[in-house]
Amino acid sequence: MATTQLNQLPAPTFSWLGVNGTAREISDDLADEIVIDANDHSVSKIEISQSANVHINGGKEPQFVIEHLHAENAAVKTTIHAESGTHVKLVQIITGGAVIADLQADLADQAALELVQIYLNCADAVSAITVNMNGRKSVFTSNIGYAFADENALDINLNIVQNGKKTESDTAVRGVLRGHAKKIFRGTIDFRNGAAGASGTEQENVLLLDETVVNKTVPVILCAEEDVAGSHGATIGQIDPKHIFYMQSRGIPEAQIYEILAQSQLGSVLKQIGDTETEQYAAALLGREEQDA
Amino acid sequence: MKQKTQVADIDRSLYDFRYDEDAADFLSSGITPEIIREISEEKNDPDWMREFRLKSLEIFSRTNMPIWGPPVDGLDMRNIVTYIRPKSRMNTDWNDVPEHIKETFERLGIPQAERESLAGVGAQYDSELVYHNVRKEVAESGVVYTDLESAMHDPKYAEIIRKHFMKLVPPTDHKFAALHGAVWSGGSFVYVPAGVKLEIPLQSYFRLNAKGAGQFEHTLIILEENSDLHFIEGCSAPKYYEAGLHAGCVELYVGKGAKLRYSTIENWSKNMYNLNTKRALVEEGGRIEWVSGSFGSHVSYLYPMSILNGRGASAEFTGITFAGEGQNLDTGAKIVHNAPETSSHIDTKSISKSGGISTFRSAVTVHENAVGSRSSVSCESLMLDQISRSDTIPAMDIRTDKCDIGHEAKIGRISDDAVFYLMSRGMDEQSARAMIVSGFAGNVSKELPLEYAVEMNNLIRMEMTGSVG
Numbered sequence: 001m002a003t004t005q006l007n008q009l010p011a012p013t014f015s016w017l018g019v020n021g022t023a024r025e026i027s028d029d030l031a032d033e034i035v036i037d038a039n040d041h042s043v044s045k046i047e048i049s050q051s052a053n054v055h056i057n058g059g060k061e062p063q064f065v066i067e068h069l070h071a072e073n074a075a076v077k078t079t080i081h082a083e084s085g086t087h088v089k090l091v092q093i094i095t096g097g098a099v100i101a102d103l104q105a106d107l108a109d110q111a112a113l114e115l116v117q118i119y120l121n122c123a124d125a126v127s128a129i130t131v132n133m134n135g136r137k138s139v140f141t142s143n144i145g146y147a148f149a150d151e152n153a154l155d156i157n158l159n160i161v162q163n164g165k166k167t168e169s170d171t172a173v174r175g176v177l178r179g180h181a182k183k184i185f186r187g188t189i190d191f192r193n194g195a196a197g198a199s200g201t202e203q204e205n206v207l208l209l210d211e212t213v214v215n216k217t218v219p220v221i222l223c224a225e226e227d228v229a230g231s232h233g234a235t236i237g238q239i240d241p242k243h244i245f246y247m248q249s250r251g252i253p254e255a256q257i258y259e260i261l262a263q264s265q266l267g268s269v270l271k272q273i274g275d276t277e278t279e280q281y282a283a284a285l286l287g288r289e290e291q292d293a
Numbered sequence: 294m295k296q297k298t299q300v301a302d303i304d305r306s307l308y309d310f311r312y313d314e315d316a317a318d319f320l321s322s323g324i325t326p327e328i329i330r331e332i333s334e335e336k337n338d339p340d341w342m343r344e345f346r347l348k349s350l351e352i353f354s355r356t357n358m359p360i361w362g363p364p365v366d367g368l369d370m371r372n373i374v375t376y377i378r379p380k381s382r383m384n385t386d387w388n389d390v391p392e393h394i395k396e397t398f399e400r401l402g403i404p405q406a407e408r409e410s411l412a413g414v415g416a417q418y419d420s421e422l423v424y425h426n427v428r429k430e431v432a433e434s435g436v437v438y439t440d441l442e443s444a445m446h447d448p449k450y451a452e453i454i455r456k457h458f459m460k461l462v463p464p465t466d467h468k469f470a471a472l473h474g475a476v477w478s479g480g481s482f483v484y485v486p487a488g489v490k491l492e493i494p495l496q497s498y499f500r501l502n503a504k505g506a507g508q509f510e511h512t513l514i515i516l517e518e519n520s521d522l523h524f525i526e527g528c529s530a531p532k533y534y535e536a537g538l539h540a541g542c543v544e545l546y547v548g549k550g551a552k553l554r555y556s557t558i559e560n561w562s563k564n565m566y567n568l569n570t571k572r573a574l575v576e577e578g579g580r581i582e583w584v585s586g587s588f589g590s591h592v593s594y595l596y597p598m599s600i601l602n603g604r605g606a607s608a609e610f611t612g613i614t615f616a617g618e619g620q621n622l623d624t625g626a627k628i629v630h631n632a633p634e635t636s637s638h639i640d641t642k643s644i645s646k647s648g649g650i651s652t653f654r655s656a657v658t659v660h661e662n663a664v665g666s667r668s669s670v671s672c673e674s675l676m677l678d679q680i681s682r683s684d685t686i687p688a689m690d691i692r693t694d695k696c697d698i699g700h701e702a703k704i705g706r707i708s709d710d711a712v713f714y715l716m717s718r719g720m721d722e723q724s725a726r727a728m729i730v731s732g733f734a735g736n737v738s739k740e741l742p743l744e745y746a747v748e749m750n751n752l753i754r755m756e757m758t759g760s761v762g
Binding site for chain 1: 701
């Protein structure tokens with residue numbers, strides 16, 4: 001085991017906030033190698049229960065890969081090479097214990113990556129997502145959802161590097177925190193010099209359901225190019241007490257109210273999965289987590 | 294094909310005049326216990342202050358530089374002169390101020406502003422206050438506006454100073470807070486009694502004339518219950534090739550139901566490292582309003598902090614940063630919600646041109662006890678060319694569910710459509726662009742007293758002159 005620095009914020013800030021990065025011990029065990037080739041079209045579903053390296057190579061046909069990572073203690077690295085004009089969609093459902101997920105993607109000219117990630121109450125999840133948009137007119141869209149409760153923790157570092165001209169990125173993050181859950185979301189849009197005509201948006205919406213949660217949000221824009229349009233936003237807060245009162249007045253028990261709220265908060269992310277079976281599976285997992293919480 | 298914008302450098306002739314200092318007035322450069330003792334002796338410090346300075350020096354020596362923010366490699370503390378002996382004692386009549394110092398402040402328009410629109414003025418030249426005066430009727434209302442060192446030696450205020458000095462910004466806060474604790478000199482003390490509301494502002498102006506020197510003034514303002522004050526701070530220096538350092542400290546205590554507006558137009562020369570620390574503690578129902586314009590300095594680290602410590606306390610930060618050639622300005626605000634039903638709003642604009650780097654950095658923290666609190670942050674950045682840089686690094690740390698927190702940021706360039714529209718109404722392109730930038734900065738100028746808003750708009754207009762090429 002070796003201690004490794006993870007999720008370093010591309011532009012560090014006030015040290016006392018504790019958001020500049022984290023550290024974990026990572027096992028030196030050999031990881032499984034899984035390759036999804038450009039010729040493997042239609043839907044590829046992968047169950048991962050131990051450390052693995054997953055390689056996805058975009059081809060002429062759209063790639064649709066669903067990873068379900070459910071491990072007690074594992075580090076999984078997924079790399080995506082999307083060649084010119086290719087389209088890759090990756091859905092990751094991440095559950096379990098201590099999980100380290102690392103996603104690195106390179107997008108060539110007019111390549112598109114669609115990412116859907118759902119994190120459900122892992123004991124300790126650390127996730128790094130780096131998307132290098134080197135190709136002209138490459139497109140990255142992501143929908144990220146999370147529901148965490150108990151003493152569990154989530155640490156995400158999303159870094160979108162827009163190098164290519166007229167690249168587009170759009171990130172939507174929706175989450176629910178309960179109990180003593182802790183979450184850090186770092187989301188960086190990095191417009192590099194030369195990325196003329198690029199645009200990037202990022203929005204996080206966090207629903208806090210208990211007074212003991214800890215939510216940290218760091219939405220960063222780095223900009224070295226004049227001709228870009230970037231924006232980010234975050235809304236963090238409670239559910240309107242009037243809504244809870246209304247549902248209680250209709251006879252819905254409090255535990256079920258929270259389940260409904262969590263489902264509705266993550267509903268728009270679940271809908272982006274695009275595979276009915278996986279969507280139902282994720283919805284069932286979400287419902288179970290909320291009942292347990 | 295797009296025509297690139299050529300933006301002229303700011304005309305700093307208003308600020309770039311200087312007078313030679315007598316070398317005998319300089320203490321040795323560098324930071325050593327001997328120099329600290331010498332400063333303390335020059336100032337006839339009480340024992341507790343001398344000990345405080347030496348303790349701060351220890352903290353300075355063992356504290357590392359921050360791992361974030363713009364580089365400060367060009368700042369060699371061994372070459373910085375931390376104290377310059379005054380050529381004059383503090384005066385309450387401009388006629389008693391040495392001629393070249395009086396002329397300096399006259400060229401900056403301070404005596405005129407005092408006559409026309411201020412309740413009181415303090416003027417610091419290098420390390421010491423040279424002038425301090427307050428209108429008779431203001432003094433009669435019980436308002437104290439004097440230099441901090443006189444107050445420290447006055448039995449009426451000595452204990453108040455000791456109770457509050459560097460309690461909000463302790464020397465352990467960061468390396469340059471420790472430096473300030475060791476070498477501070479000059480600055481103002483303001484005390485506003487309960488219920489007293491000043492209709493017109495007080496102003497302090499800080500001028501650093503000497504080459505290779507530092508300015509370390511300390512401003513301490515205490516507002517008692519239900520009082521009201523607008524305090525304006527201005528600063529400038531002539532340009533030298535040697536690095537200069539400003540590591541001032543501002544501590545503001547806003548009492549129950551009191552309201553303080555603290556406005557700053559910072560226009561240091563472009564060889565200055567502006568490593569300043571400002572902090573306010575706001576009690577129940579109190580309000581702090583920061584209005585900040587950052588135009589000067591080579592490097593800036595500036596993030597006024599508001600600690601909302603009583604139920605219903607509120608803070609508002611309105612700021613603009615304009616980074617041109619050779620400037621790396623890292624500015625923003627910090628808010629701590631530490632009581633129920635507190636509220637805060639941050640509204641900033643930043644403009645980058647000619648290779649300038651502008652960074653907005655903020656932190657909003659909401660503690661467990663701050664139930665029912667609200668905060669909103671809005672920052673917008675404007676890039677005027679391809680060679681500049683603009684970064685936005687906000688952070689939120691939220692530890693209760695019973696709050697509403699919002700954040701939004703935008704970055705972009707001047708809209709071609711907006712320029713086209715204004716030109717279709719008969720404006721030339723340069724005027725159209727200048728008007729758009731002035732409008733972009735409108736959030737700050739509308740919060741300043743008229744004469745300061747005019748000065749700020751003039752600065753922007755000068756920046757934009759020749760902006761079409």
